[in-house]
Amino acid sequence: MLGRIVFFLCLPSVLAxxxxxxxxxxxxxxxxxxxxxxxxxxxxxxRNQRFLFQAAIAFAMSHHLDLEFNVSNILVCDETPRxxxxxxVTSPDDPSRLVGKESVELAVRASRSRINNILLLNDATLExxxxxxxxxxxxxxxxxxxxxxxxxVIGIIGAGIxxxxxxxxxxxxxKENEVAEEEDxxxxxxxxxxxxxxxxxxxxxxxxxxxxxx
Amino acid sequence: xGEEKNPGTEERPKWDNxxxxxxxxxxxxxxxxNLWRFPYLCQIYGGGAFLxxxxxxxVFQGLPLLYLELAIGQRLRMGSxxxxxxxxxxxxxxxxxxxxxSFLVSMFYNTIIAWVxxxxxxxxxxxxxxxxxxxxxxxxxxxxxxxxSTSVNYFWYRETLNITEDIGxxxxxxxxxxxxxxxxxxxxxxxFIKGIDSMGKAVYVTATFPYLVLTIFLIRALTLPGxxxxxxxxxxxxxxxxxxxxxxxxxxTQIFFSLSVAFGGLIAFSSYNAERNDCERDAxxxxxxxxATSLYGSIPIFSILGFKARTNFNxxxxxxxxxxxxxxxxxxxxxxxxxxxxxxxxxxxxxxxDIASLPLRVCDxxxxxxxxxxxxxxxxxxxxxxxxxxxxxxxxAVLFFVMLLSLGLSSMFGNVEGVLTPxxxxxxxxxxxxxxxxxxxxxxxxxxxxxxxxxxxGNYWVEVFNAYVGSVPLLIIAFCEMVGVAYIYGMxxxxxxxxxxxxxxxxxxWKACWMVISPLMLLVxxxxxxxxxxxxxxxxxxxNPNYENFPQTETKEYPKWVFGIIxxxxxxxxxxxxxxxxxxxxxxxxxxxxxxxxxxxxxxNEAFEIETQERNTQSI
Numbered sequence: 001m002l003g004r005i006v007f008f009l010c011l012p013s014v015l016a017x018x019x020x021x022x023x024x025x026x027x028x029x030x031x032x033x034x035x036x037x038x039x040x041x042x043x044x045x046x047r048n049q050r051f052l053f054q055a056a057i058a059f060a061m062s063h064h065l066d067l068e069f070n071v072s073n074i075l076v077c078d079e080t081p082r083x084x085x086x087x088x089v090t091s092p093d094d095p096s097r098l099v100g101k102e103s104v105e106l107a108v109r110a111s112r113s114r115i116n117n118i119l120l121l122n123d124a125t126l127e128x129x130x131x132x133x134x135x136x137x138x139x140x141x142x143x144x145x146x147x148x149x150x151x152x153v154i155g156i157i158g159a160g161i162x163x164x165x166x167x168x169x170x171x172x173x174x175k176e177n178e179v180a181e182e183e184d185x186x187x188x189x190x191x192x193x194x195x196x197x198x199x200x201x202x203x204x205x206x207x208x209x210x211x212x213x214x
Numbered sequence: 215x216g217e218e219k220n221p222g223t224e225e226r227p228k229w230d231n232x233x234x235x236x237x238x239x240x241x242x243x244x245x246x247x248n249l250w251r252f253p254y255l256c257q258i259y260g261g262g263a264f265l266x267x268x269x270x271x272x273v274f275q276g277l278p279l280l281y282l283e284l285a286i287g288q289r290l291r292m293g294s295x296x297x298x299x300x301x302x303x304x305x306x307x308x309x310x311x312x313x314x315x316s317f318l319v320s321m322f323y324n325t326i327i328a329w330v331x332x333x334x335x336x337x338x339x340x341x342x343x344x345x346x347x348x349x350x351x352x353x354x355x356x357x358x359x360x361x362x363s364t365s366v367n368y369f370w371y372r373e374t375l376n377i378t379e380d381i382g383x384x385x386x387x388x389x390x391x392x393x394x395x396x397x398x399x400x401x402x403x404x405x406f407i408k409g410i411d412s413m414g415k416a417v418y419v420t421a422t423f424p425y426l427v428l429t430i431f432l433i434r435a436l437t438l439p440g441x442x443x444x445x446x447x448x449x450x451x452x453x454x455x456x457x458x459x460x461x462x463x464x465x466x467t468q469i470f471f472s473l474s475v476a477f478g479g480l481i482a483f484s485s486y487n488a489e490r491n492d493c494e495r496d497a498x499x500x501x502x503x504x505x506a507t508s509l510y511g512s513i514p515i516f517s518i519l520g521f522k523a524r525t526n527f528n529x530x531x532x533x534x535x536x537x538x539x540x541x542x543x544x545x546x547x548x549x550x551x552x553x554x555x556x557x558x559x560x561x562x563x564x565x566x567x568d569i570a571s572l573p574l575r576v577c578d579x580x581x582x583x584x585x586x587x588x589x590x591x592x593x594x595x596x597x598x599x600x601x602x603x604x605x606x607x608x609x610x611a612v613l614f615f616v617m618l619l620s621l622g623l624s625s626m627f628g629n630v631e632g633v634l635t636p637x638x639x640x641x642x643x644x645x646x647x648x649x650x651x652x653x654x655x656x657x658x659x660x661x662x663x664x665x666x667x668x669x670x671x672g673n674y675w676v677e678v679f680n681a682y683v684g685s686v687p688l689l690i691i692a693f694c695e696m697v698g699v700a701y702i703y704g705m706x707x708x709x710x711x712x713x714x715x716x717x718x719x720x721x722x723x724w725k726a727c728w729m730v731i732s733p734l735m736l737l738v739x740x741x742x743x744x745x746x747x748x749x750x751x752x753x754x755x756x757x758n759p760n761y762e763n764f765p766q767t768e769t770k771e772y773p774k775w776v777f778g779i780i781x782x783x784x785x786x787x788x789x790x791x792x793x794x795x796x797x798x799x800x801x802x803x804x805x806x807x808x809x810x811x812x813x814x815x816x817x818x819n820e821a822f823e824i825e826t827q828e829r830n831t832q833s834i
Contacts, residue, residue: 031540033546034546081544081545082540082543082544082545083545083546084540145336145338145339146332146335146338146339147335149334149335149338150335150394150397153331153335153397154393154397157400157401157404158400160404161400161403161404161407164404164407164408164412165650168407168650
């Protein structure tokens with residue numbers, strides 16, 4: 001009697017040990033790079049952190065398959081100092097049966113960002129080997145920003161060209177008016193000077209010495 | 215009496231002050247090539263040892279040529295066509311050749327400025343667009359072309375140039391490049407709108423700004439990790455390399471093209487000077503400043519390249535560390551860059567089979583330093599990658615591209631001046647056409663022809679123009695200039711002119727250079743250059759994503775029709791020299807024979823003509 005009780009008590013753990021092993025058909029290898037992600041704020045990987053991971057996976061499975069998964073349904077084994085391990089998911093109805101790999105993958109992909117946030121990691125530092133991350137498309141603004149800079153530059157240059165051309169034309173017109181005025185002024189000034197003087201001296205005719213030589 | 219009015223004669227424009235003139239000449243000589251060609255040559259030709267052939271070429275070839283051009287322009291007070299026609303009608307073709315070369319060079323040089331503008335416009339984003347690969351069509355991964363090469367390469371070849379695989383495949387006009395090219399020509403136009411009045415104001419900024427930015431980069435670069443690796447690599451002299459003739463050839467051609475002689479621009483600039491100006495000192499200032507700038511600029515460039523090599527090396531090691539850590543499940547951070555070698559040796563001993571099967575990269579710092587580049591590769595690929603690693607990348611990118619913009623613009627001023635001034639002297643332009651409209655027409659025509667360079671195959675065409683227009687024709691023009699002044703104009707007359715301008719005659723060093731040493735060196739360089747080019751059929755590197763060794767560029771031969779265009783580009787500019795010479799010879803011969811037949815002309819008073827000529831030359 002006692003022997004049977006011991007046998008049945010040991011069965012789950014023995015079964016668990018057999019269900020979860022490295023390179024299991026329905027299992028995934030997980031690799032965490034906590035120090036890379038958090039630097040000085042890195043937490044120590046221990047039993048409690050593992051519990052949190054199991055809870056997160058249980059959440060993801062429940063959310064995706066709409067069944068009630070428990071932490072005990074997530075089996076973890078083969079932990080290494082790298083912080084990498086294998087895990088398998090058992091069915092809530094029958095703990096000796098494993099949930100298929102595809103379902104686990106879909107569940108993890110659906111709740112990936114949630115799982116990342118729970119563990120304070122991201123797609124690169126919490127790796128599920130074999131599960132492709134969904135890449136976020138880069139943000140594309142409505143007008144490419146380079147067009148805006150270009151618009152500013154070409155606007156300044158265009159304004160400058162127009163301003164310079166207009167000022168050249170205006171200056172030329174002003175000069176023409178001035179030259180015309182100067183020509184008129186000159187004749188008037190000449191006439192005034194002649195009226196006040198005794199006439200203009202014709203140097204080729206005689207020397208213009210007003211005083212007679214002694 | 216009233217004022218004397220001569221509405222027909224326009225006063226020749228002149229510089230506001232000496233500083234403007236010097237800055238314009240320095241700006242013309244100091245161009246993008248000082249930054250992206252000289253450090254590369256220094257690096258591949260044994261670092262410090264390269265300075266020896268470089269300085270020898272400067273002293274015996276560069277400075278005499280420079281002095282000659284500045285003196286002749288200042289004395290004869292005309293652009294390149296007028297000057298050579300004046301010296302001897304048979305040399306009139308030299309001026310036309312200069313003008314044609316300046317025109318062709320300004321077209322492709324402005325395309326480079328358009329590329330700089332494009333990168334400048336794109337530097338105002340966070341993150342910088344060349345830092346990430348775009349996703350492929352169904353968003354499952356990154357674009358394959360980008361993944362195989364790097365995001366920086368992808369941005370340059372695909373998003374900037376949209377380059378085709380072959381020079382024969384033209385592709386279509388890239389609209390973003392067209393508007394950048396239009397912007398570049400508008401900038402040139404606004405600086406030239408009032409001739410040298412507006413250009414002279416612009417050079418205060420474009421000639422001095424690069425030095426400011428270089429200093430900022432120098433301070434920043436010297437504080438980056440790995441800077442000393444780059445500097446040591448650059449300046450470590452390898453004296454053995456001086457035995458190779460290729461080094462001397464490249465030093466001579468570098469000095470020659472760096473000083474921007476034979477374009478006609480320097481002659482035009484010095485023609486706007488006052489008559490009595492010490493052009494010997496000007497030539498020394500411009501020449502020495504140009505070389506000093508090359509040296510000064512190579513320090514921050516190579517510090518940054520050393521930083522980039524060190525960063526790449528660390529990244530390579532960290533990738534290996536990650537691979538090993540994941541495979542052997544070692545705890546994180548146990549294996550670092552510092553103790554990588556010990557770990558590697560230990561693992562190699564304990565698990566040699568595993569190590570052999572892992573995709574480990576070979577990380578060699580020397581290898582990364584050797585990945586040098588020159589030209590557009592340096593500016594748009596290597597440097598932009600380095601800028602990504604520096605904190606505050608946008609600021610450094612903007613500064614770098616504005617510096618390249620200033621350098622390019624100040625060189626473009628000389629090129630465009632080398633086209634505009636002779637054009638007015640050719641008397642093809644009607645007098646009623648205002649200067650602004652002529653400048654606009656020249657800019658518009660250059661822009662329309664330059665649209666070739668905005669096609670998919672545009673980069674290949676820029677390479678063609680760069681290699682063939684800006685090389686052999688210039689050598690021939692410079693040789694003709696030197697021989698023309700030293701032997702046809704006469705060293706005696708030239709010495710008298712210089713005595714008139716500077717108050718002292720040129721000493722034996724200058725005379726020896728002009729008459730013997732420099733023409734000889736030019737001849738040797740020309741012959742060696744042609745011999746090297748003629749030896750092999752010209753090829754070009756093509757960016758072909760379907761190439762089996764992609765991302766390496768595929769070496770393709772130019773098709774026959776492109777080879778024909780290359781020959782045309784080399785021959786057509788210098789064709790004018792023999793054509794004009796022969797034409798004038800025939801005309802001279804006909805005149806002489808006419809004079810003999812008709813006898814003395816009763817209407818020509820030769821004594822009067824000689825006397826007035828002498829009086830005119832004395833009073834100038």
